[in-house]
Amino acid sequence: MDWFTVPDYAMSRLVFQRGLAALYLVAFLTAALQFRALLGERGMLPAARFVRRVPFRRAPSLFHLHCSDRFFAAVAWGGCAVSAALLAGLHDLLPLWGSLLLWLVPWALYLSIVNVGQTWYGFGWESLLLETGFLAVFLGNDEVAPPVLVLFPLRWILFRVEFGAGLIKIRGDACWRKLTCLHHHHETQPMPGPLSWFFHRLPGPLHKVEVAANHVTQLVVPFLLFTPQPVATAAASLMILTQLWLVLSGNFAWLNWLTVVLALSAVRFPGPASSAAPAPLWYVVVVSAVALLIVVLSCRPVLNLVSRRQVMNRSFDPLHLVNTYGAFGSVSRVRYEVVVEGTWDDSPGEDADWRAYEFRGKPGDPRRWPRQFAPYHLRLDWLMWFVALSPAYAGAWFGVLIERLLEGDRATLRLLRRSPFPPERPPRWVRARLFRYRYTTWRELRRTGACWHRTYVRDFLPPVRLEEASRSV
Known part of the structure; x- marks a missing residue:
């Protein structure tokens, strides 16, 4: 042998x-x-x-x-x-x-x-x-x-x-x-x-x-x-x-x-x-x-x-x-991010006090520098990147995510880096907006301390309440 x-x-x-x-x-x-x-x-x-x-x-x-x-x-x-x-x-x-x-x-x-x-x-x-x-x-x-x-x-x-x-x-x-x-x-x-x-x-x-x-x-x-x-x-x-x-x-x-x-x-x-x-x-x-x-x-x-x-x-x-196997058969030229926000206000207008949920790995706050997570896998963050490419990737789960945020679901909130709303007092309304992100230049980084610059593109999901969330996407 x-x-x-x-x-x-x-x-x-x-x-x-x-x-x-x-x-x-x-x-x-x-x-x-x-x-x-x-x-x-x-x-x-x-x-x-x-x-x-x-x-x-x-x-x-x-x-x-x-x-x-x-x-x-x-x-x-x-x-x-x-x-x-x-x-x-x-x-x-x-x-x-x-x-x-x-x-x-x-x-x-x-x-x-x-x-x-x-x-x-x-x-x-x-x-x-x-x-x-x-x-x-x-x-x-x-x-x-x-x-x-x-x-x-x-x-x-x-x-x-x-x-x-x-x-x-x-x-x-x-x-x-x-x-x-x-x-x-x-x-x-x-x-x-x-x-x-x-x-x-x-x-x-x-x-x-x-x-x-x-x-x-x-x-x-x-x-x-x-x-x-x-x-x-x-x-x-x-x-x-x-x-x-x-x-x-x-x-x-x-x-x-x-x-x-x-x-x-x-x-x-x-x-x-x-x-x-x-x-x-x-x-x-x-x-x-x-x-x-x-x-x-x-x-x-x-x-x-x-x-x-x-x-x-x-x-x-x-x-x-x-x-x-294979990866990156195509490369995106522009980065989009879906930013999810909530408010306690009764009226979900633009003058409401909207507060953003911060994810662990995906870009959100332009001043927050990316972290190293690999080989650990942040599954929700990865799917959010796909959703920003096309709403078709949201499938059946995105509406449930919004519903869980409106409920203050503790298991869902543990997937996030920070929630501006405690589980016992969830927001009245949640919305999602699409932004274009780009890296700052050296000059912008020195002046602002932000590694990202973002520009509002459009609403991804209009404000919804709990009873509307399950059919929102």
Whole structure:
């Protein structure tokens, strides 16, 4: 069985497993702290209502067996506990079969959440975490050296993440071909970070260099992952540097960090090779079957990659085993933000005392500097960015959000950075207005201390009272 394992990658497996466990922990913590307002029994898109209308075969989930806020909390916090145990290395203390079962638990729990998460979990990094987590189940522990039939599928994921993103850019927005997209992206991206203002103010020629380097990293370097060492390590290291650059320039949940973790699995670290015993036959059979399954399921993602009608972030099976990825096939030139306000006044005219709700991550107060939240995922803030692009993204949840604000719902208010209205005294009226935001210039920043300048565009939602909110959007 010498062909089956690669002892030189023992440290790569260790680093990869610890990194993945840490990201699992962040994902479950995000679910535990946000689910009541988003998916709970009184959430904006209740999971219980979803499982009643969608059969198990289309969205496999534990919540088809039982769905309540208490059970959802148990799943989310249970996932946190298992992730913490994996981060501490508990799987290495178990027999090989026990390690596989332990890694299977967070994958099954998170699959259950994603498959009832609806719009709130419609991001590509959810499927990326599940696909990576599924392969991690079969990576083994200290009893055996890392199996090559898992390490190379991990590189296959990384290839599709990078190459898919590169293709969607070249095929999509012309500014990627003209090398000008970063003239806009840092300002219009979904959730800027604390350094995004400075990235935006870099010289134009440097922005073009950034785009050109991005094209090389995403369209050329991924092929080097499948070459012998040390070339594969060099390719993975270049991808890691690129992802860390993206971490500094914005907030993209755990997308960049998970890509880094995937790249680390392709790096051959210096150090002693594994001296583990040969892999047992049952393990070879199981891993070989999984590798064959990945090959079969890769057909549709590959066809999507080569198609002129390539789509981004699509799952082709309900278990999210092999998916297609991509980001920013088009880049917005102008940033719009929906600002939600409330008032206690009886009359909701312009002379009323309107007070704005402040979200945690999305821009609001022009003087408030963006914060770093990634890899933590602010789901409501991300959806608010989409709503500002088009009211069509508001769907069924935006009207419920307004209703919950008018009720002073505590779970919803906990999603926000600040509410000007205490839960026991909610506003009489709530409205939403659309503003155009742009970064201030150096001179404006020194004069006002504000990183944003905003201009009123139009009303997004006219003032509504509680009895009107459920049918407002």
